[in-house]
Amino acid sequence: MSEIIRIKKGLDIKLKGKADKIYQRAERASAYSIKPTDFKGVMPKLVVKVDDEVMVGSTLFFDKYNPSVKFTSPVSGKVSSINRGERRRILEVVIEPDAEDSYIDFKIGDLSKMTREGIVELILESGMWPSIIQRPYASIANPEGKPKAIFISGFDSSPLAPDYDFMLKESHAEFQKGIDVLKTLTDGKVHLSVDASYPTGETYSKTQNIDLHKIKGPHPAGNPGIQIHHIDPVNKGELVWYVNPAEVVRMGKLFIDGKVDNTLTIALAGSEVLKPVYYKLIRGAAVDSILKDNIVEGNNRIISGNVLTGTRLAKAGFLGYYDNLLSIIPEGDHFDFIGWASLGFGKYSVSRTFWSWLTPKKEYKIDTNLKGGVRAFVMSGEYEKVFPMDIMPVQLLKSILVEDIDQMEKLGIYEVAEEDMALCEFVCTSKIEVQKILREGLDVMKKETE
Amino acid sequence: MKVLRNYIDKIKPKFEKGGKLHMFLSTFEAFETFLFVPDTVTKTGSHIRDNMDMKRAMALVVVATIPALLFGMWNTGYQYFLSVGEVATFWETFFFGFLKVLPIIVVSYVTGLGIEFIFAQIRGHEVNEGFLVSGMLIPLIVPADVPLWMVAVATAFAVVIGKEVFGGTGMNILNPALTTRAFLFFAYPTMMSGDKVWIPGLIQGEGVIDGFSGATVLGQAAQNMTEFTNGIGDKIGAWEMFFGNIPGSIGETSTLAILIGAFILIYTGIASWKIIFSVFAGGAIMGLLLNTFAVNEFMAVPYWQHLLLGGFAFGAVFMATDPVSAAQTEKGKWIYGFLVGFLAILIRVLNPAYPEGVMLAILLMNVFAPLIDHYVIEGNVRKRLKRMKLTA
Incomplete structure (x- = not known):
């Protein structure tokens, strides 16, 4: 071992x-x-x-x-x-x-x-x-x-x-x-x-x-x-x-x-599911039948995959090829009065600026609200805390934004994928579209090398 | 809050494209998003996001400055009543300072935010929150007696030349608040240094008791005094330096109040503790070196006292940690912070033209921060290349 x-x-x-x-x-x-x-x-x-x-x-x-x-x-x-x-x-x-x-x-x-x-x-x-x-x-x-x-x-x-x-x-x-x-x-x-x-x-x-x-x-x-x-x-x-x-x-x-067995086990999970359990079904199945009568009424987001990297599905959408999880969370299309200034007992944050750090074991119901406006890179050291690779995430993203292929390569773009940097996107104070930028970089790189 | 929301929704169309007030869209949005975190939902990438946003981050820095601000108000009054030889109650003292400092805050915010709003509108951007912090920091690093028009001119200079020409918050090279101070310092040196500017009314000299001196501790040290005193001749010891009832810029005198702010910033994870720690370390080491080779009294000032004096603590906690103008790599932060502290004390003690070196040290290191980052990044790149050679 x-x-x-x-x-x-x-x-x-x-x-x-x-x-x-x-x-x-x-x-x-x-x-x-x-x-x-x-x-x-x-x-x-x-x-x-x-x-x-x-x-x-x-x-x-x-x-x-x-x-x-x-x-x-x-x-x-x-x-x-x-x-x-x-x-x-x-x-x-x-x-x-x-x-x-x-x-x-x-x-x-x-x-x-x-x-x-x-x-x-x-x-x-x-x-x-x-x-x-x-x-x-x-x-x-x-x-x-x-x-x-x-x-x-x-x-x-x-x-x-x-x-x-x-x-x-x-x-x-x-x-x-x-x-x-x-x-x-x-x-x-x-x-x-x-x-x-x-x-x-x-x-x-x-x-x-x-x-x-x-x-x-x-x-x-x-x-x-x-x-x-x-x-x-x-x-x-x-x-x-x-x-x-x-x-x-x-x-x-x-x-x-000699047969292709497309049976999948998936988990149905998330705060808006009434009875979160596992299902055995076939790859690519329409999800409406298992969601029927099992999700909370209201405006929900159905995600094929996990909440960090998954794909948004329509109500009668189909399970994604690679996914063995269906996450259902509430949509966050509501205004929050002076939300940025609240004490934030129930508001999840990695930074200890919200008082939710007092309850580290609590399980949260997090909606899809962006929770702020998009800004330029301002804070530093945020991504590094949630990105366990010896790669500089912000610098890599910046090299992609300026399309510096040489620098992307030097900074290690070959090693990363969107899922690895999804948490960077989650924690980002500036709400930068990390996964989208990274995919653009990967596409440019792929085109360049093939 | 429904009523307010409904009202905003009602007037919103006027600001949208084609509306009568479209030219004020950025301003409208700034106020709207100030009142309500918008209902935008995630479209790409991660479906859920941290509650942290720029408003929260900036608001927290402002909160962290409050102890220094309140103390600065009290101290402004305290120094004044000392200079006129009157005895005043705590509230009288505080209220005097409050009236003295509030206009500076108002002028700084109105000038800076006004320019930010205009630029946001021209660029078609949302208004950035960066100035919420700068606007608070500026009053804290000027003398209480500074003329308000100077604050306005210097703020306008810093926001336009120091920030907007580079593309706004996040793109600037120099710390905007320090740029303001540097502008004041070089454009109006008589109002920014000397023995008379730190205490309200001292320049006019009305009612000031005989023999009163408004010299700062550093001013006295620069003249090779060994015993520091306040205006009326009482001794200033280490406790006074730490507590902060000494002459100086509004927010910089109380190391205690600044440390409370530092605690908030570090605990919430907004400011880098690495920078704060290494600025103090750099200052201490330079101080020790000077102590070791002391040839005059200023060089012999105990190294730890340097950390309590002037703008050192304030610079370390609120200025050097500005994430935009500081080094952005984690290793770079150590180097950057260390050099800020090191150079600050070096300039302070060895350059007779400037009684205080913190401002210049931070601005200088702001300029060098990208270079430090460059070498840190190169180091990371080289590690990767080496790994490749090893496997090949």
Whole structure:
């Protein structure tokens, strides 16, 4: 057992409405969708049209820039609509499901006899490839690349995050198989990080062929980016991949029985949920059926993912591809009379300028109000307190704002992703759009280097 | 509050594009957001945000200056009644100072905010909160007897040349409040230094008792006196220096009141304790060096007394910590703060032209802060390059 890696900087925002560890049955949703907007930098090229019949694993669209990366249907049924936004950008490919799923059978041989190319090919074909993310750029891994290592973060430290030990209970065999598959994709190590603050569950502890790391600290300690930085950082010209553990299990299943199993476990959480619990459903499900009669009346925001990095959904929206959490919080479209001058007993803040620091254990109900006006950078040293990397966050953002590519590279843009700096955005006194700026920087950088 | 909100919503259209009063939009917004935190919701990125905003941050700094301000008001009265040889009650003393200081505060805010509002409107921006602090700091670093028109001219200079030409709050290189003081100091030196400016009415000399001297402790030290006295000849010891019932600029004399402010700033996390600590450390070390090689009485003033005198504590707590003009990297803050303290005492003791060095030391380090940051950033970059070579 390796030593515990201690992350000191960061912040655990205590929110109301953490999901209880109980499964609730979810009905089959009325529609499912794969949303090209979930995939950073992907230009979708449609393969299906409205009314086409699809099976689980049928290709819906592929990436124009990387044609081998395919996106497949999570259920069997009929393509019911293709929703487009501004400039005909494809937003959603919606599928109306059949009552029972029929699967495409991806013929699986003996893993030990398969070549790396064969394995990559199979993952691409099955539509599982998008679950492999690369650093730099935090985009879908380029199938032609060969990573120096593969990372799996065994836990999620973000607010209201689901408990992976609970979700992946009794999935050891599949998880191990998934690890064996990933092992063939790199000449380096496969790293698995677990939370040192509680005993490691069996799914992880019995796993072979991995480098196990114990990590202790506040969010974003569970982010793969932070773990990579502390274990084997990405230098210029290097490549690492990372995969969510639930996806590893799914990959294992694919290599056991040749079927793409799109069953997901998600947590429904947040202050506006009446009964926050876990659900088992299928990837891309419309969320209206599980929200029905389970959220507080009023103007709420439905977020696919966590409150720091998630995507805002419409009432009848679809769960995001990468998300295993649905957060419901109140909208904050109200005025607050001299709010900036109140004592602030119930107002959450990292700074001790609000008296809420007197109650550090309290769980908060935080709405979506911006809580101030947008200003230029004024305060200093704020981001550094919640950003556990040896990278200068403000200076990096400034180099992006002036589009100084050379400086971005020097300041370590290859190592970061939006999720790693989301807390910087949360604490920012000047309300600067940190994640948006960073993504612009990553896009510029990607264009420049490819 | 519903009534107020309804009223604001009713008059709002007049200020919006096409409205009659559109030219006052920034001003309107400034007042509206002052009264109500807006109903804006997050659009991109993190869906939830910390309650901290610029108004809160700036308001807290103003709160932190209140002890120094109140003490300064009392001390202004105290010094006056000492000079005329009258005995006054606490409230009489305070009220005299209050009437003396309030106009300076009003002039500073009206001038500065007026210019800020105009620039915000020209640029189509929201009004920045930065001047809320500067406007309070300016009265605290001038002598109580300063003519109000000078305050207005100097404030206008500092806001326009020191801040707005660079793009407003967040973009300025020099601390605006100190720029005001520097302007006053160089444009009207007779009103900003000497023995007579610190106590109200001393220049006119009406009713002042015979033999009264308004010299500051530093003024006396510069003349190589070994025993410091107040106007009527009572000894000024370490306690008086700390407590602050001595002549000086309005808010700078009481180290005690300033430390209360420092506690608020550090505890709430608004100001960098690293800067405050290292300014004091730098000053102490310079003081020790001077003590060691003392060839005159000024150099022999115990190093710790330097930290209590003049504007040192005030500069360390409220001026050097200005996040915009200070170093912005964490390592840089140590270096920046240390050099501020170090240079302040150096200038104070060794440059006979300036009896006080804090202002110049901070302004000088404001200019050098980006350079310090540059080297700290380079250090970070080099570490990354080295790591790459190691793995290659």
